[in-house]
Amino acid sequence: MKKIKIALLGFGNVGRALAQLLLEKREVLQKRYQIDWTVVGIATGRHGSVVNPAGVDLSEALSLAVADKEISSLAPNDTDIDGVAFVRMSGADVLFENTPVNYQTGQPAIDYIATALGMGMHVITANKGPVVHAFDRLVELAQTNGVRFFHESTVMDGAPIFSLWQEVLPAAKLHSFRGVLNSTSNLILTLMEAGKSFDEALAHAQAIGIAETDPSGDIMGWDAAVKVSALVTALMGIPLTPDKVDRKGIEDISLEAVIKARDVGLRWKLICQAWREGEGVEASVGPVQIDPNDSLYNVMGTSSAVTFVSDVLGDLTITETNPGPHTTAYGLLADFIRAVR
């Protein structure tokens, strides 16, 4: 049995869903993969942090955070430290980094991750920032230290995208991809097709916790552009930052335009794509009217899909429906098993 010490940096919706899943799958991990885990540290954004080499009671920490209480009451000594210090103190074998995304620079998460990798910890993250702003550096740092840097949950939640190419599509060359990758904008377009105004649709997306209070990252296509950048960088081997993506959001798509398209059997989708051009790559995000024969036509609500074109397979499409924090958490768990088994 491998005993793995885990540190959780970030304990919001995703971090808590991961905690829940770790508890649910404890027995399967032990029996099927001979992996046992202890949480040695948790750092939250609003409920303090705790480090304990003897182990933190994860159920108790979950209960406290859900009840909006400080988790630092669980530690022998209270800890009120920044992320880098937390990583250093934790003594973990694996860091789960799930702090809020910074689209512009990827910081401070890059520093957290680099610190952990440099200390010989595997790092698993759902944070897109470090992938698009420091991918090569972090992968190299992981290799140098004999550990893994995995980020399955950064695109399409827990659906296997990165691991698909890394593990089960060897010796393949990805020529291009095309997909619907932003849940908020797709949900808004779906609701508008049912007759809701843009503002009503956005309010609904916010009410169910899909869209942020400031939804501009989704609406203006930044989240989609970051995901395109992450896929290009990791799967095509060409570093690409979001500002290099030809980007347009759904902010100018009116209810009239959506209804007009619907009435002739078409649908507006925020289409994400990238394709090789010579030694480089072109990438775009923008609203497109697609017809019912398009493989993305039935991607509705918060669902996502991506079609890959490679030198060895016909078009291969991966579609996920009904994602949420629990599916993002599963991507993190799958990465964890992949890293330590």
Place this chain on the structure above:
Amino acid sequence: MKKIKIALLGFGNVGRALAQLLLEKREVLQKRYQIDWTVVGIATGRHGSVVNPAGVDLSEALSLAVADKEISSLAPNDTDIDGVAFVRMSGADVLFENTPVNYQTGQPAIDYIATALGMGMHVITANKGPVVHAFDRLVELAQTNGVRFFHESTVMDGAPIFSLWQEVLPAAKLHSFRGVLNSTSNLILTLMEAGKSFDEALAHAQAIGIAETDPSGDIMGWDAAVKVSALVTALMGIPLTPDKVDRKGIEDISLEAVIKARDVGLRWKLICQAWREGEGVEASVGPVQIDPNDSLYNVMGTSSAVTFVSDVLGDLTITETNPGPHTTAYGLLADFIRAVR
């Protein structure tokens, strides 16, 4: 650099496409995976066989077979032996078993594979028969001998289905699946929707090499039932033979029925599904009218798709378009890399 000795048992469309792909990807295998290969034996159905420990010229063998000539001229001594003797003589590290499928018993391929595994060879196959008729025995034999028995290309050609669950969806429990898995019947239904009669559609499927001369295995749902059995056996851990699948083919679907469905916006599909019931499983194959919101509605022509429902992800759908011997060959190559790296 690992030097791997390969034996090819079966040299029809798939075996030849694999040979072509091995040649095309030789450099990538060397550079990216430090794998080099030598073919030490080829056994064909109609063009003799050859065994040579010093290596067989694969390009030359391909040219001979394509020109409908005997390949045994390549060997120092002609060999006219059965499959088991070929496996024994080959001295290979990896056997690619691609002989014709036997839906009823899986033989003689099971004997070929068991012989190879028993001698410590990895076995890669596109043959569904052994998977549904001897899965547990062959997997156990592989484990006992410290080798792998892989069969990615038995369902949905080279699209990653088995490897997906084995490698990148760890600790997940598959509850059910639903898909379109037989290319011939789907192509026939697609052509009938365009107004062709059943016989015209079948003739076309035969002309392009998708349907067999005796197409009853496809038309009556046996091929689909075998694929359902393979998925249930390997992914749900419940051995299931095709005769236990509640099976109906497309033989009774008339052109009138297809057109009538089309005119009200529906489509006939041969739907394959399986779901857990208590400790067991129920499985069925049969024609169903589906509507445009169904994720399988846009699976046209020879394309395939399957939606998986598990305890950890929302519905996850894998769709492949434009399959053929080259994509089946890629599944074999991917298995090969997975087995030896």
